[in-house]
Amino acid sequence: MSPNSNQTQTTIDKKSAPTNGQLKAFINQADQLKQQIRQETLSLAELKQKYLGKNGLFKKLSAQITTFDADQKRQAGQLLNHLKDNLTHYIDNLTKEPLNRQSKIDLTLPGLKSTQGHIHPISQAIEEISDIFEKIGFVRVRYPEVEWDWYAFEAVNMPKNHPSRDEWETFFVDAPSHHDKGKIVLTPHTSNGQVREMERVLKKYGKPPIRMVNIARTYRRQQDVTHTQMFHQFEGLVIDEDINIQHLKGTIDHFVREFYGPNTKSRIRPFHFKFTEPSFEVDFSCSLCDGTGQIEVTDEKGKHQEKCKFCKSGWHEVGGAGMVHPNVLKAGGIDPDKYTGFAFGWGVERTYTLREGLNLDDIRLLYSADLNFLQQF
Ligand code: PHE
Numbered sequence: 001m002s003p004n005s006n007q008t009q010t011t012i013d014k015k016s017a018p019t020n021g022q023l024k025a026f027i028n029q030a031d032q033l034k035q036q037i038r039q040e041t042l043s044l045a046e047l048k049q050k051y052l053g054k055n056g057l058f059k060k061l062s063a064q065i066t067t068f069d070a071d072q073k074r075q076a077g078q079l080l081n082h083l084k085d086n087l088t089h090y091i092d093n094l095t096k097e098p099l100n101r102q103s104k105i106d107l108t109l110p111g112l113k114s115t116q117g118h119i120h121p122i123s124q125a126i127e128e129i130s131d132i133f134e135k136i137g138f139v140r141v142r143y144p145e146v147e148w149d150w151y152a153f154e155a156v157n158m159p160k161n162h163p164s165r166d167e168w169e170t171f172f173v174d175a176p177s178h179h180d181k182g183k184i185v186l187t188p189h190t191s192n193g194q195v196r197e198m199e200r201v202l203k204k205y206g207k208p209p210i211r212m213v214n215i216a217r218t219y220r221r222q223q224d225v226t227h228t229q230m231f232h233q234f235e236g237l238v239i240d241e242d243i244n245i246q247h248l249k250g251t252i253d254h255f256v257r258e259f260y261g262p263n264t265k266s267r268i269r270p271f272h273f274k275f276t277e278p279s280f281e282v283d284f285s286c287s288l289c290d291g292t293g294q295i296e297v298t299d300e301k302g303k304h305q306e307k308c309k310f311c312k313s314g315w316h317e318v319g320g321a322g323m324v325h326p327n328v329l330k331a332g333g334i335d336p337d338k339y340t341g342f343a344f345g346w347g348v349e350r351t352y353t354l355r356e357g358l359n360l361d362d363i364r365l366l367y368s369a370d371l372n373f374l375q376q377f
Contacts, residue, residue, distance in 0.1 A: 023072050026064055030083045033057055037090055044094055051087050058084060121377040122232060122366060125352040126215050129234050132258045133213040136251070138236065141200075143193035145217040146173060149182030155195040155331040156275035164274050169221040171229075186219035190235035190345055191275055194324070197237055198332025208339050209240040215348065225362045232348035239324065239334060239341030245278075248321060248342035256284040260355065265291060268321060276322020276343060284318060286311035287356040316354045319346030 037051055051057050061083075065076050119127075130140045143151075149160075158165055160182075168188035175184045193214035201210050214235040223229050238247065249268060256264045264287060268280035285291030286308055293314035294305040308314065321344035326336035353360040360366075365373050 022064075023068065023076065026061070026068075026076055027079060029061055030079055033061065033083060034086055037087060044091065047091055047094070052084075052091070058087060118377070120366075120374065122348060122352065124377070125348055126232065126234075128259065129255075129348065129351070130213065130215060132255055133234075133236065136254060138211045138213040138238075141193060141197060141212055141214050142216045143187075143190070143196045143214050145187055145219070147185055147187040147192045148178055149185055150178075150180065151192040151195055152185050152187045152189070154182065155328065156191050157325050157327040157331075158274045162274070171219050171221060187216070188220050189218055190214045190216050190233040191343070193235055194237050194275070194328060194343060195332040198239070198329070198334055202333050208334060208341075210237055210341070212237045223364070225364065226350070228349070228364055228367055230367070233345050234348055234351075235343065235345040237324070237341065237343045239329070239339050241339060243323075243340045243342060245323060245342070248323070248344070251342075252282055252321065252344065259351070260284060261287055263287070263290065267315065271320060271322075273320055273322055275325050275328050276320075277325045279320065279322035281317055282319050282321050282344065282346070283315035284354075286314055286316060289314060291315065310356075318351055318354065319344060321345070 033051070037047065040047055040050075042050065049056060053059070058080075062080050065073055065080070068076055118124075134140055152170075153162075153165060153168075154160065170188045171186040173184040173186065177183045193212065193216070197210055197212045197214065201208065212235070214237070215232060217230055218233045219230055220227070221229065236251065238251070245268075249266070252266045252268070256266045263285075265285040267283050267285075269283065271279045271281040273279040286293070288310045289295050289308035291314040293308050293311065295308045297304060297306045321342065324341040324343050329336040329339060329341070349363050349366060352358070353363060353366075
């Protein structure tokens with residue numbers, strides 16, 4: 001075997017490397033140690049101990065040197081010096097840059113939570129309202145907010161130029177009119193869904209019953225602390241044979257108990273709407289004063305009654321209601337001699353902000369996109 005035929009891939013001077021197989025294995029091991037230490041995930045102390053410690057890998061490797069002859073010892077000694085420098089240098093560098101080492105992935109750290117939002121309070125209210133009515137057999141629908149004059153007004157018994165339209169401060173869309181259905185408006189109330197629902201049910205089933213809750217966006221030209229130009233309403237419509245005011249009152253009672261709490265009562269007061277006859281305004285009892293309008297206060301004057309600041313009268317007015325006008329039934333193709341019905345329409349924002357403890361004095365905040373405000377819900 002020629003003295004140089006056993007050259008190995010080592011870091012020592014290859015020309016002078018001896019051919020001895022033992023030395024070759026030694027050189028390989030030294031090389032491996034250098035590679036191995038760079039793959040370790042041990043702590044610094046553990047690294048030091050494992051490689052440079054009293055019983056460390058370096059010590060074990062150096063022990064082999066005793067078996068070499070003088071020339072090999074010289075070679076191996078050089079190699080060991082070189083290896084020791086290399087390992088020490090590597091470990092020293094890690095001590096100098098502890099941050100670098102820590103920045104390697106630490107699988108034991110808890111993960112970063114991504115911030116999670118929540119649905120808007122009005123969307124939450126809409127879900128709750130839908131749930132309450134769906135449980136008693138109402139079908140949730142959503143009719144257009146950009147609507148023909150016909151569905152928003154004429155079909156619900158509000159003829160063109162009728163003064164009652166003034167109360168629905170309507171936005172008109174600058175677009176061509178329909179020959180039958182008239183102008184395009186942003187619907188000022190969800191009552192536009194009444195005749196649309198009659199048409200849908202008649203087309204699908206040929207006849208009532210109808211039990212609809214239409215929750216949709218509505219628009220009116222007014223804006224102040226209790227009004228936004230865009231708001232939401234929910235509209236109930238029930239049509240069947242022998243439907244009377246008791247059904248209306250029972251449904252409203254059920255809703256206020258579910259939404260505001262089991263002790264809440266509702267009351268209906270005579271009012272006027274073109275699309276219902278008779279018509280009512282609907283109030284619910286104030287949960288702070290239990291509908292009495294008085295609150296017991298104890299201060300320097302002692303125990304006494306004060307006017308409830310939340311409701312001022314014991315009741316909160318929330319919406320309109322009534323028995324569906326025969327003209328509206330006719331507009332929807334339903335025979336008013338055979339069928340009767342009731343309807344109600346309330347603002348979602350108002351219904352929601354009157355919840356006890358909400359104390360929202362400016363309804364516009366709901367649409368301010370102010371996270372400080374919205375995150376409270
Ligand atoms: N549409 C009426 C409003 O916007 C509310 C209402 C609906 C009244 C249904 C009676 C029946 O004020």
